[in-house]
Amino acid sequence: MNYRFANRMLGMQTSPLRENAKKNMEESEVISFAYGFPPTEAFPMETLQEISQKIYTEVDPQLLLQYGATEGYPVLRELIKERLATINHIENDEEVMVVSGSTQAMDVAVKVLCNEGDIVLCEEMTFSGAVNAIRGYGAVPQAVPMKIEEESIDLEVLEEMLRMDIHHRIKMLYLIPTFQNPLGTSIPLEKRQAIYDIAQKYDVVIFEDDPYGDLLYEGDPIPKIKEMDTDGRVIYAGSFSKILAPSTRLGFVMAPDELLEKLILAKQVSDSHSNFYWQVMLAEFMQHYNFEAHVDFLKALYKENLTAMMDGLDRLPSEKISYIKPTGGYFICCKLTDTIDMKKFYQYLEEDKVVVIPGNIMSVKGAGYDHYIRLNFTKPTVEEIITGIERLGKAVDKADMKEIYRAS
Ligand SMILES: Cc1ncc(COP(=O)(O)O)c(C=O)c1O
Structure with a gap:
């Protein structure tokens, strides 16, 4: 069958984020900062179970x-x-x-x-x-x-x-x-x-x-x-x-x-x-x-993760990787210095099993933000954040052309 799709489909793209997420789910040893997902412990399982039982009998x-x-x-x-x-x-x-x-x-x-x-x-x-x-x-x-x-x-x-x-x-x-x-x-x-x-x-x-x-x-x-x-x-x-x-x-x-x-x-x-x-x-x-108590629980959980991520990033050289401190939400966006070869950077990250979202994926024009990366801090554990940011720092160093020229 030769499908003749409508023109409106031309501009629409499958979300690389969701594709990425699927891939990450299959590889359990990967440290992923890619998801915009909550972690499992964010789900109020007991409360939901109780409410579910109640509504099936009472509603x-x-x-x-x-x-x-x-x-x-x-x-x-x-x-x-x-x-x-x-x-x-x-x-x-x-x-x-x-x-x-x-x-x-x-x-x-x-x-x-x-x-x-x-x-x-x-x-x-x-x-x-x-x-x-x-x-x-x-x-x-x-x-x-x-x-x-x-x-x-x-x-x-x-x-x-x-x-x-x-x-x-x-x-x-x-x-x-x-x-x-x-x-x-x-x-x-x-x-x-x-x-x-x-x-x-x-x-x-x-x-x-x-x-x-x-x-x-x-x-x-x-x-x-x-x-x-x-x-x-x-x-x-x-x-x-x-x-x-x-x-x-x-x-x-x-x-x-x-x-x-x-x-x-x-x-x-x-x-x-x-x-x-x-x-x-x-x-x-x-x-x-107490729905608000649940939201407060999430805030405490994510604050800990955000702090761990910012602490890790603050240990990296700020002239190579900088970011604006968020006061809430799900993401930190980092800017890497221009001397970093981004192709190499992603290659080193992949070898070290760390996934981030490249800035251009989130750019309306699909360009102009190749030295930006988005990091999610809600899904990974604190341990994963500490290890993942250390690995990110190594990839930044190894992909910095300035360092490579200096060494040669
Ligand atoms: C800015 C923004 N709007 C909307 C959504 C989607 O939210 P929902 O799951 O309610 O469709 C997201 C989810 O990632 C988002 O980042």
């Missing part, structure tokens, strides 16, 4: 197993709204829809807002799932240059891009403002406000993707852009993948009524609704168990 099967509302289980939607108000200080009269992972929130947002050829502005390095969602509808992801040291996008260029957009092809600005993937950085408050003001000036929607926001390990939380939203221009998406379990495929999206109605419609044709078994499980967890 009406018509709720648990029947078709349900596209926008989600009303009790869960209310609990998410309450949690947003109390924990994230997002308090407004907007509703939330439960989605199948925050990836779906982005998918339906692009579906609803973008025609083919429209533009979605993204941070230069960003989550590949979002880029695929954009391309999947024939829209075009366009990179806004970053000022990594300032933990932000370049606001002057952002404004210039919007000012030059005389045909109004830019429909949305996709941002991961808190504990960015892959950078681990967080846009400072005053820049968040400036971004919001620019978006308002040029009348563009902001999609605030926030799957890591709850995982704050140090300092005070920075207010969400959604908190500043006075005219319903911010679509805010959250996820339970990182604070409960990715396989639940539960996330949520908050938007003004007019927009949410369209997002609900777009989801309806996609998967009718998200899994009700897990929606009821989560609602029960949030209502009758």
Whole structure:
């Protein structure tokens, strides 16, 4: 059969991250900093077992197993709204829809807002799932240059891009403002406000993707852009993948009524609704168990890992490998000095059985970040982190052309 695939598939790529993850699962002796995964001990097995038993005996099967509302289980939607108000200080009269992972929130947002050829502005390095969602509808992801040291996008260029957009092809600005993937950085408050003001000036929607926001390990939380939203221009998406379990495929999206109605419609044709078994499980967890204690447990667990990784990196020569310290989330992004031969670096890492994500994989253009690597610190153990970072240091030394010239 000669399959004639639609043009929209041309720009979509299988995630090298997921392929990498599959490979790593098969090789148990590999130390992987590649996954954006939680470790096994992050899953609250006993609590989930207890809730599962309870809901099968106590909850009406018509709720648990029947078709349900596209926008989600009303009790869960209310609990998410309450949690947003109390924990994230997002308090407004907007509703939330439960989605199948925050990836779906982005998918339906692009579906609803973008025609083919429209533009979605993204941070230069960003989550590949979002880029695929954009391309999947024939829209075009366009990179806004970053000022990594300032933990932000370049606001002057952002404004210039919007000012030059005389045909109004830019429909949305996709941002991961808190504990960015892959950078681990967080846009400072005053820049968040400036971004919001620019978006308002040029009348563009902001999609605030926030799957890591709850995982704050140090300092005070920075207010969400959604908190500043006075005219319903911010679509805010959250996820339970990182604070409960990715396989639940539960996330949520908050938007003004007019927009949410369209997002609900777009989801309806996609998967009718998200899994009700897990929606009821989560609602029960949030209502009758101590969900926040579980999130606190995760924060303590990951803080230890982050500290071990930063300690290890701080022992390496900073002129060869540098990074911005994250205060939360899942990732550290390192910049290796230009004299490092990256091909050799990856070869040495592979020989030593350490896996990292190359920066260009996370680059919207697929280029420009070849001396950057993303390291995940939540999945490996502290011991693996210590050994893995030592090996990384050796690979950096061995692949540094400056050292090689000096020796010869
Ligand atoms: C920035 C960002 N958004 C969304 C997701 C996907 O989250 P979910 O599992 O809720 O679809 C990820 C996961 O890795 C991510 O890094």
